[in-house]
Amino acid sequence: xxxxxxxxxxxxxxxxxxxxxSTLLRYVHVHGPTARSHLTAVLGLNRSTIGDLxxxxxxxxxxxxxxxxGGGPGAAxxxxxxxGRPSHVVLPESELVQVLAVDVGVTHLTVARVGLGGVVLSxxxxxxxxxxxxxxxxTVSSAVVREAGRLLADVESGATIAGVGVAVPGMxxxxxxxxxxxxxxxxxxxxxxxxxxxxxxxPVSVGNDADLGMRAEHVRGAAAGVDxxxxxxxxxxxxxxxxxxxxPLGGRAGFAGEVGHTLVHPGGLPCHCGSTGCWETxxxxxxxxxxxxxxxxxxxxxxxxxxxxxxxxxxQAVAALVEVATWLGRGTANVVNMLNPEVVILGGALAxxxxxxxxxxxxxxxRAGLAALVGEVRLVVPALGSDSTLVGAAELAFEPLxxxxxxxxxxxxxx
Ligand SMILES: [Zn+2]
Numbered sequence: 542x543x544x545x546x547x548x549x550x551x552x553x554x555x556x557x558x559x560x561x562x563s564t565l566l567r568y569v570h571v572h573g574p575t576a577r578s579h580l581t582a583v584l585g586l587n588r589s590t591i592g593d594l595x596x597x598x599x600x601x602x603x604x605x606x607x608x609x610x611g612g613g614p615g616a617a618x619x620x621x622x623x624x625g626r627p628s629h630v631v632l633p634e635s636e637l638v639q640v641l642a643v644d645v646g647v648t649h650l651t652v653a654r655v656g657l658g659g660v661v662l663s664x665x666x667x668x669x670x671x672x673x674x675x676x677x678x679x680t681v682s683s684a685v686v687r688e689a690g691r692l693l694a695d696v697e698s699g700a701t702i703a704g705v706g707v708a709v710p711g712m713x714x715x716x717x718x719x720x721x722x723x724x725x726x727x728x729x730x731x732x733x734x735x736x737x738x739x740x741x742x743x744p745v746s747v748g749n750d751a752d753l754g755m756r757a758e759h760v761r762g763a764a765a766g767v768d769x770x771x772x773x774x775x776x777x778x779x780x781x782x783x784x785x786x787x788x789p790l791g792g793r794a795g796f797a798g799e800v801g802h803t804l805v806h807p808g809g810l811p812c813h814c815g816s817t818g819c820w821e822t823x824x825x826x827x828x829x830x831x832x833x834x835x836x837x838x839x840x841x842x843x844x845x846x847x848x849x850x851x852x853x854x855x856x857q858a859v860a861a862l863v864e865v866a867t868w869l870g871r872g873t874a875n876v877v878n879m880l881n882p883e884v885v886i887l888g889g890a891l892a893x894x895x896x897x898x899x900x901x902x903x904x905x906x907x908r909a910g911l912a913a914l915v916g917e918v919r920l921v922v923p924a925l926g927s928d929s930t931l932v933g934a935a936e937l938a939f940e941p942l943x944x945x946x947x948x949x950x951x952x953x954x955x956x
Contacts, residue, residue: 558594559945559947559948561584561586561590561594562594562597562598562945562946562947563943563944563945563946564584565580565584565591565594565595565598566598566603566604566942566943566946567943568580568583568584569604569631569632569633569658570633570657570658570659570939570943571659571760571761573632573633573658574607574630574631574632575630575631576609576628576629576630576631577591577592577595577606577628577629577630577631578628579628580595580631595629595631597947598946601946601947601950602634602637602638602701602950603633603634603637603638603657603942603946603950604631604632604633604634605631605632605634606629606630606631606632607629607630607632608629608630609628609629609630632658633656633657633658634656634657635656635657635658635660635662636656636662636697636700637657637697637699637700637701638656638657638700638701638703638942639654639655639656639657639662639696639700639701639702639703640654640655640702640703640704640705640706640935640938640939641653641654641655641689641692641693641702641704641705641706641741641743641938642654642655642705642706642707642708642931642932642934642935642938643685643689643705643706643707643708643737643931643934644708644750644930644931644934645681645685645707645708645709645710645726645750646710646750646776646840647676647710647725647726647776647777647840648668648669648670648776648777648838648839648840648841649666649667649668649669649840649841650666650667650668650669650681650684650685650688651664651665651666651667651931652664652665652685652688652689652692653665653692653931653935654692654693654695654696655931655932655935655938657939657942659760659761659932659935659936661928661931661932663692663695664692664931665688665691665692667684667688668840668842670838676726676727678720678726678728678731678733678736681726681733682733682736682737682740685707685737686737686740686741689705689741701950702743703744703938703939703941703942703949703950704743704744704745704746704938704939704941704942705737705738705741705743705744705745705746705938706745706746706747706748706753706933706934706935706936706937706938706939707733707734707737707745707746707747707748707934708747708748708749708750708753708754708930708931708933708934709723709726709733709747709748709749709750710723710725710726710749710750710751710774710776710778710780711723711724711725711726711728711749712749712794712795712796712799713747713748713749713795714794714795715791715795717732717734717735718732718733718734718735718737718738718745718746718747719731719732719733719734719735719747720733720747721796724778724813724814725776725777725778725813733747734746734747744941746937746938746940748933748934748937749780749782749795749796749798750774750780750930750933751772751773751774751780751781751782751798751888752782752789752791752795752798752933753782753929753930753933753934753936753937754772754774754782754886754888754923754929754930754933755770755771755772755781755782755783755784755789755886755933756782756789756933756936756937757925757928757929757930757931757932757933757935757936758770758772758886758923758924758925758929758933759784760936761924761925761932762886762923762924762925762929762932763884763886763921763922763923763924763925764784764884764886765924767784767883767884768784768785768786768787768883769784769785769786769880769881769882769883769884770783770784770882770883770884770885770886771783771784771876771880771882771884771885771886772886772888772923772929773800773873773876773885773886773887773888773891774888774889774891774930775801775821775824775825775826775869775887775888775889775890775891775894776825776826776840776841776889776890777821777825777826777827778801778821778825779800779801779820779821779824779825779872779891780798780799780800780801781798781799781800781876782798783797783798783880785880800820800872800875800876801819801820801821801825802814802816802819802820802821803819803820803872803875804816804818804819804820805818805819805820805823805868805871805872805875806818806822806823806868809822809823810822810823810828820868820872820875823865823868823872824865824866824868824869824872824891824894825890826839826840826841826843826844826890828865828868829844829847829861829862829865829890829894830843830847832857832860832861832864832865833847833850833857833858833861833862834857834861835847841889841890841893841927844890844893844894845893847861847862848862848893848894848896848897851897852897862894862897862898863898863901865894866894866895866897866898866901866902866905867901867905869887869891869894869895869902869905870901870902870903870904870905870906870908870909871905871909873885873887873902873905873906873910873920874905874906874908874909874910874915875909877906877910877911877914877915877918878909878910878911878914881914881917882918883917883918883919884918884919884921885918885919885920885921886921886922886923886929887902887920887921887922887923888922888923888929888930889927892922892923892927895920895922896922899920902920903920906918906920
């Protein structure tokens with residue numbers, strides 16, 4: 542009996558230690574250089590425990606310590622009036638622990654090396670035209686592998702690549718990263734996760750672009766500390782990443798948030814999903830180009846061109862922006878009425894439309910939304926700019942390491 546009880550206690554204390562290592566590493570990953578004294582205060586652990594945990598993470602090559610300097614929360618903390626020693630500052634080993642982050646768009650591809658702490662170390666950006674029939678899966682995966690190879694050639698010896706995170710504008714099966722449907726890419730049942738894992742020899746996680754934009758903005762952006770938020774990712778289509786009560790809302794299969802295909806305009810325009818009058822047919826990029834008299838098939842650069850033309854007084858560009866901003870406001874009111882968020886983040890091309898004509902968007906949200914909900918919501922653009930999705934892909938790739946640091950590292954080292 543005694544032996545069993547002791548064994549159970551040992552297992553429990555190992556679980557507690559694993560949980561504490563995860564909490565400490567995640568805190569420094571999100572908040573950057575942090576004084577040990579601050580970690581003691583915010584994590585609610587005593588000094589010697591923080592010292593032991595830090596030593597373990599330093600020995601594993603995940604964190605390093607410097608004597609009392611640097612920025613970040615609590616980095617300058619000193620015992621008041623004591624004249625005593627400065628606290629050690631704990632930093633993430635951004636150069637030694639990295640992931641690859643991939644943002645696949647309809648007209649762009651970005652591949653980046655991101656260090657622990659969320660630092661983008663290097664990146665490669667490509668843009669391409671919206672080809673007929675969409676972007677072929679093999680072309681995209683080959684391009685990802687090629688750009689990843691170029692980035693990995695610069696990695697210092699001794700550094701660990703913990704994994705790869707990929708954002709795709711489509712519905713992704715969580716278990717194996719299969720893209721079940723990505724209408725704007727023209728993809729169905731594309732085993733992207735398996736293809737990339739085989740080609741790169743690294744663990745690969747794939748997620749929906751809006752979900753990952755939400756994740757990044759929740760961890761280190763416009764929704765940091767906010768439990769109820771929606772990230773609207775808008776390019777040729779519109780998707781929503783939803784945080785409800787501090788937890789991502791996925792639905793049964795993880796496909797929740799396909800707001801671009803909610804019906805806003807009965808009898809409206811045909812949508813490539815097979816329906817008509819979907820929200821994204823009224824305020825996606827293609828509609829803006831059509832209304833502005835611009836050629837189809839552009840991306841974010843061409844959206845900015847329309848905004849620039851409107852600012853210069855081009856009447857057709859002005860009218861196009863007002864029309865698209867009106868529909869953006871109407872659809873956003875639906876989102877607000879349905880989910881009661883504290884923050885709605887307008888990402889991608891929607892950010893450009895919102896910044897160009899926020900008055901129209903706000904007026905429509907106020908007109909179509911319920912006062913009790915509209916009064917509480919803030920409409921903002923991403924704090925991470927156009928990199929929300931990319932940063933979210935990096936966060937996805939870091940997650941196994943952050944959840945169980947030493948175990949994940951042991952697995953990577955053994956493989
Ligand atoms: Zn549709």
